[in-house]
Amino acid sequence: MRTLLKLLSDGEFHSGEDLGVDLGISRSAVWKKLQQMEAETGVEIHKVRGRGYRLPSPLLLLDQQWLQNGQSDVDWSIHVYDTIDSTNAEAMRLVALGSSMPLLILAEQQTAGRGRRGRKWVSPFAENLYYSVALRIDGGMRQLEGLSLLVGLAVLRTLHEAGVSGAGLKWPNDILVGQRKLAGVLLEITGDPADVCHVVIGIGINVNMRTAEEVDQAWTSMALESGINFDRNRLAARLGIHLHHYLAAHREKGFGAFQAEWEANHLWQNRPVMLLTASNAIEGIVVGIDAVGALRLRVGEQVKVFSGGELSLRLREHSSL
Numbered sequence: 001m002r003t004l005l006k007l008l009s010d011g012e013f014h015s016g017e018d019l020g021v022d023l024g025i026s027r028s029a030v031w032k033k034l035q036q037m038e039a040e041t042g043v044e045i046h047k048v049r050g051r052g053y054r055l056p057s058p059l060l061l062l063d064q065q066w067l068q069n070g071q072s073d074v075d076w077s078i079h080v081y082d083t084i085d086s087t088n089a090e091a092m093r094l095v096a097l098g099s100s101m102p103l104l105i106l107a108e109q110q111t112a113g114r115g116r117r118g119r120k121w122v123s124p125f126a127e128n129l130y131y132s133v134a135l136r137i138d139g140g141m142r143q144l145e146g147l148s149l150l151v152g153l154a155v156l157r158t159l160h161e162a163g164v165s166g167a168g169l170k171w172p173n174d175i176l177v178g179q180r181k182l183a184g185v186l187l188e189i190t191g192d193p194a195d196v197c198h199v200v201i202g203i204g205i206n207v208n209m210r211t212a213e214e215v216d217q218a219w220t221s222m223a224l225e226s227g228i229n230f231d232r233n234r235l236a237a238r239l240g241i242h243l244h245h246y247l248a249a250h251r252e253k254g255f256g257a258f259q260a261e262w263e264a265n266h267l268w269q270n271r272p273v274m275l276l277t278a279s280n281a282i283e284g285i286v287v288g289i290d291a292v293g294a295l296r297l298r299v300g301e302q303v304k305v306f307s308g309g310e311l312s313l314r315l316r317e318h319s320s321l
């Protein structure tokens with residue numbers, strides 16, 4: 001499928017005959033492949049009698065070689081898929097198979113993208129970044145402390161550098177513009193965190209997506225925020241460089257070194273919020289985070305500390321944003 005997509009990616013017309021010659025198949029086999037591709041990716045193919053086939057607009061696909069060169073100081077082996085259930089799930093499978101770490105999985109499309117708290121992550125073809133890094137962690141609970149918040153900082157640095165200056169963080173690891181979600185982080189851990197474990201850092205960034213009826217929360221994308229389309233290869237390479245840098249500093253100094261930077265980028269700092277737990281809703285004012293990334297909330301006269309992947313924050317004054 002990738003070869004056929006690459007041939008068509010310039011957005012120009014290509015005759016069935018030429019495509020057949022390039023692929024070494026018959027014209028009718030080309031037609032079948034195009035139909036299959038349309039069904040699998042949702043990418044529309046225009047067919048005009050006498051001229052051939054073309055995509056509605058040029059398509060810049062992820063390029064493994066370009067990415068490897070674009071982040072040459074980052075020693076991660078890179079795997080790029082056209083379609084996968086979930087890049088996190090694939091990373092977990094490669095961990096289970098004993099693949100050498102670290103590795104980076106990217107996909108053009110996810111058929112079962114996973115979000116936090118059991119949500120689905122909508123992942124249309126060739127529009128966004130679906131990005132998972134798998135790391136081996138040897139005997140260091142400390143290396144996991146605040147890790148998902150730290151990843152949020154690396155994503156934010158990448159977005160600001162790309163010119164999306166309105167993006168900020170929401171505890172624990174959402175990236176928002178205003179109240180609209182632009183990117184999310186999902187960490188999955190396997191093994192024994194006190195001994196040897198593997199962590200998969202899953203990052204989803206809405207890059208060039210402009211419509212998506214299936215998303216069940218307020219969302220935005222880099223393209224919607226800035227009015228331009230972004231090169232996902234360049235973005236992924238910059239993300240790799242920033243993430244690599246933040247991870248190395250975190251290993252050396254711990255999350256405490258990033259507490260102030262994180263709070264400075266927290267959109268809901270000092271805001272009245274509702275913290276939703278599995279069984280409870282707690283009202284308070286956000287004081288900040290602690291040295292391991294737990295939320296510090298003023299509840300009545302006390303400052304209480306909360307942590308855990310299933311917690312979620314809501315603002316209590318929607319009208320003022």
Ligand code: BTN
Nearest residue numbers: 086088114115116131184202204
């Ligand atoms: C969230 O709910 O905020 C987290 C979303 C994380 C989505 C990314 S996309 C790449 C990786 N693979 C997945 O299945 N999920 C994460």
